[in-house]
Amino acid sequence: MYKKLFVFALLSLSLAALTGETPNAYRLLVLGDLHYTSRSYHPQDHPKKQKSINKYINMWKSDSPELLAAAKRQAxxxxxxxxxxLGDLIDGGCSTMSLQEKMLHDAFLELKKYFPKLPIYTVIGNHDVRLRNGDSIEPVRRVLFPMQAAELGKKMLGNGNYTFRRGPDLFVALDYFSPEEKSLDFLRQALAEHSKTRYVFLLTHYPLFPAAYHNPLCLVPYYMKIAALLEKRRGIVLTAHTHVFSRVTRTTAGGRVSQMCFTSMGVDWHNNHLLRKLFGNPLTEECNWESYLKIARKGMADSKHAAILLEDLYGLEISGKFTGEFFVRKSGFAILEVTDRAVQVKLFVDDSGIPAKILNL
Structure with missing residues (x-):
């Protein structure tokens, strides 16, 4: 009996080697902010923000559909x-609840149009709950939670906190627009219930660590506590919000946490074939971690809350050894490839099918 099992296992490994497949390996497509919108959701002009609204309306006429079409082909x-x-599925800002609900519904269906046979996993972003006259989770609760529940094979979601497994790995989506302590408790419980994992991926809209020099401390609540939980479990954070690609890693005596920030904003999608042919389309590094700290400190010094912000930044800085790369403002999509050996991210900033950058997390 044991001899037969050994032979079967050996044959399986040999077949995997011949086909180039690795056991427990898989790939996922990753999209950052999308800010879906159109004029139909804004029948009346906004007295102060119409210029920004029009920018994203125009973005969805050509650039964003082109980006998603390229992502579909690569997928x-x-x-x-x-x-x-990873959040901000919609631009939001609607004048009524019903318009915001329709925007969410249509945005999710638009995404399914490009990826009809694939499960879609969303997290809640600040624009998803932003209406013209204030924030509200209700449109998300009424529309997006049921649609996400269906993708997970569940009847309903009470909030945006959920988990799913891919092979030996655990994915945890956190909703920071529910009371923060519930999200932190949810993460603790998820890690306890799934004690045996290869990697733990945290899906969040707001970053855990700084992800852009122009937005240095817009971080998730309780980021230090979350980092302490993740570093014991080979934790990897997948985030968005900043509209730039960046990679940041913190190492402490307890372990390491890597964070990758993604963006899929059509306004930053540079896909000009002629320019690409003449000059290429690289994704270059704008600053590293040390440069980020200098820029962030300078920006915070001019703030009326300078003392508090600088103290928070210093506390973060001394919490471990950081490395980081912050890239120029270009948009696109990514392929996340997970194996026993590595977690690799391929970043695409045009429709060439050639990654602009390949990073290990």
Whole structure:
């Protein structure tokens, strides 16, 4: 009996080697902010923000559909198993609840149009709850939670906190627009219930660590506590919000946490074929971690809350050893490839099918 099992296992490994497949390996498509919108959701002009609204309306006439079409083609080439969308699915800002609900509904269906056979996993972003006259979770609760529940094979979600498994790995989506302590408790409980994992991926809209020099401390609540939980479990944070690509890693005596920030804003999608042919389309580094700290300190010094902000930044800085790369403002999508050996991210900033950058997390 044991001899037969050994032979079967050996044959399985040999077949995987011949086909180039690795056991427990998979790929996922990753999208950052999308800010879906159109004129139909804004029948009346906004007295102060119409210029910004029009920018994103125009973005969705050509650039964003082109970006998603390129992402779809790459997803088919790479045979991905699912799609991660890391918040700000919509631009929001609607004048009524019903318009905001329709925007959310249509945005999710638009995403399914490009990826009809793949499960889609979303997290809640600040624009998803932003209406013209204030924030509200109700449109998300009424529309997005049921649609996300269906993707997970569940009847309903009470909030945006949920988990799913891919092979030996755990994915945890956190909703920071529910009371923060509930999200932190949810993470603790999820880690306790799934004690045996290879990697733990945290899906969040707001970053855990600084992800852009122009937005230095817009971080999730309780980020120090969350980092302490993740570093014991080979934690990797997948985030968005800043509209730039960046990678930051913190190492302490307790372990390491890597964070990758993604953006899929059509306004920063540079896909000019002629310019690309003449000059290429690289994704260059704008600053590293040390440069980020200098820029962040300078910006905070001019704030009326300078003392508090600088103290928070210093506390973060001394909490571990940081490395980081912050890239120029270009948008696109990514393929996350997970194996026993590594977690790799391929960043695409045009429709060439050639990654502009390949990073290990």
């Amino acid at each position: 088919l080439r790479e045979k991905v198993d699912g799609v991660l969308q």
